[in-house]
Amino acid sequence: MLGNKNTVSSVSTDMMTKQRRYEALVKALHADVFRYAVWLIKDRSIAEDVVQETFLRAWKSLDSLQDEGAAKSWLITILRRENARRFERKQFDLVDIDDVSVADPVASSDGNVENRDLRRAIASLSDEYREPLVMQVIMGFSGDEIAEQLNLNKNTVMTRLFRARSQIKEIMTKDNDFGVQLNG
Known part of the structure; x- marks a missing residue:
């Protein structure tokens, strides 16, 4: 007992x-x-x-x-x-595109144009660049942790982070210059 x-x-x-x-x-x-x-x-x-x-x-x-x-x-x-x-087993419903109205998902309710533009720039990145950037900026992951999460080499992750930031900078520069890209 x-x-x-x-x-x-x-x-x-x-x-x-x-x-x-x-x-x-x-x-x-x-x-x-x-x-x-x-x-x-x-x-x-x-x-x-x-x-x-x-x-x-x-x-x-x-x-x-x-x-x-x-x-x-x-x-x-x-x-x-x-x-x-x-x-895995989800069947998606198909909708006629002419019947759908789409709202801007990145438009901010507080009217902060710069924040909205930055979100739009991030959203425009391809997944291969956007995901590591969000993991680093929002989640605070290091390059090693991102590499482990995404099953990538650390150098690949660092390159993607660099390219993501470069693309965002380019998009934001174009937006600020009303479509005129700066050389150099």
């Missing part, structure tokens, strides 16, 4: 430890993970669902997280996989 009490007590202690560890993880990283999800998915309500699924999977496999310093990368990987799962 005494052996059973010790086992129950040990399991209870392990569960409490896991619960505290999980709560600390959520508290520290939920905002960053959600911000990345909104950027990636571009729909706040779907992003909320995907983040919830991400943290549910994180709870289930929390014991596999050995390095707390890698928690952010680990969660982003889970989030990217959860987002990919949304499309």
